[in-house]
Amino acid sequence: MKINTYDNILLDINEGIATLTINRPKSMNALNTATLTEIGEALDEIKANADDIKVVVITGAGEKAFVAGADISEMRDMNSLQAAELSKVAHNSFGKIENLPQLTIAAVNGYCLGGGLELASSCDVRVVSEKAKFGQPEVTLGIVPGFGGTQRLTRLVGRGKAKEMIAMGTMIDAKEAYRVGIAEEIAAPEALMDKVMEIAHQVMKNGLIAVSMAKYVIDRAADLPLDTAIDFETQMWAQTFATEDQTEGMTAFLEKRHAKFTSK
Ligand code: CO8
Numbered sequence: 001m002k003i004n005t006y007d008n009i010l011l012d013i014n015e016g017i018a019t020l021t022i023n024r025p026k027s028m029n030a031l032n033t034a035t036l037t038e039i040g041e042a043l044d045e046i047k048a049n050a051d052d053i054k055v056v057v058i059t060g061a062g063e064k065a066f067v068a069g070a071d072i073s074e075m076r077d078m079n080s081l082q083a084a085e086l087s088k089v090a091h092n093s094f095g096k097i098e099n100l101p102q103l104t105i106a107a108v109n110g111y112c113l114g115g116g117l118e119l120a121s122s123c124d125v126r127v128v129s130e131k132a133k134f135g136q137p138e139v140t141l142g143i144v145p146g147f148g149g150t151q152r153l154t155r156l157v158g159r160g161k162a163k164e165m166i167a168m169g170t171m172i173d174a175k176e177a178y179r180v181g182i183a184e185e186i187a188a189p190e191a192l193m194d195k196v197m198e199i200a201h202q203v204m205k206n207g208l209i210a211v212s213m214a215k216y217v218i219d220r221a222a223d224l225p226l227d228t229a230i231d232f233e234t235q236m237w238a239q240t241f242a243t244e245d246q247t248e249g250m251t252a253f254l255e256k257r258h259a260k261f262t263s264k
Pocket residue numbers: 026027028030031068069070071072073075082083084086087111113114115116137138141144145146147
């Protein structure tokens with residue numbers, strides 16, 4: 001598989017796992033327009049190669065930051081129209097993350113602030129370093145979160161905690177992020193990627209059509225009334241019985257062997 005190279009991100013594909021690394025460590029991996037655009041382009045490549053890429057990991061280069069937010073030097077002199085355009089670029093790329101068929105894992109290796117927390121919140125699962133720090137400091141700059149923070153963070157932690165975090169603009173540590181539901185797992189800094197890969201490899205052993213459908217129904221049905229959401233789940237469940245993975249998974253169980261899923 002041929003993968004493009006980018007100026008502000010790295011895209012590595014290894015053993016079915018795509019790792020997208022935001023690569024501007026001198027600016028704490030701050031997200032400027034070029035980086036946000038490249039993230040969108042890389043996600044298009046990942047989607048186009050979904051047969052070979054089973055899980056997607058997003059992380060930041062260097063030891064200090066996952067992403068310390070949108071690029072303040074680019075934003076300072078923007079007018080409202082330009083800010084709206086930037087926000088659109090981010091929404092386009094973050095929407096692509098959410099809509100990928102693969103499970104996405106944010107490997108949060110350090111500061112995860114503003115647009116960085118919004119990026120991590122767009123992923124399915126967040127595995128975080130003990131040293132990571134989280135916050136939506138936008139109000140300290142005189143703006144509101146503009147890449148989905150008022151919405152995705154609220155869906156993770158609830159309205160009260162989201163309002164507290166956004167209004168205070170201060171940082172919380174990894175333990176608190178775990179406690180309030182931002183982080184699913186915490187690891188020592190040196191063990192972060194091992195933990196991420198352990199999760200990725202466990203997921204890859206399973207029927208990946210089923211993983212993808214489960215992700216889809218969890219996200220799409222989240223805001224529906226319960227009975228409609230349950231109907232939606234029933235349809236997805238029934239559809240999995242039309243896959244070769246279902247036959248293989250159940251046959252393997254009955255034959256007391258490990259399933260060999262083909263994602264068909
Ligand atoms: N943008 C641009 N440059 C940054 C950013 C950023 N977000 N964060 C850090 N940098 C740069 C610094 O300016 C510095 O550059 P230089 O070496 O040239 O002086 C370099 O990275 C290293 O940073 P520090 O020296 O500050 O490193 P520290 O270890 O002292 O501090 C922090 C690290 C705590 C992460 C600190 O850099 C910081 O507070 N950064 C800003 C965090 C922030 O406010 N983020 C929110 C940005 S706003 C946002 O994300 C809004 C998203 C939605 C926008 C919608 C618009 C349409």
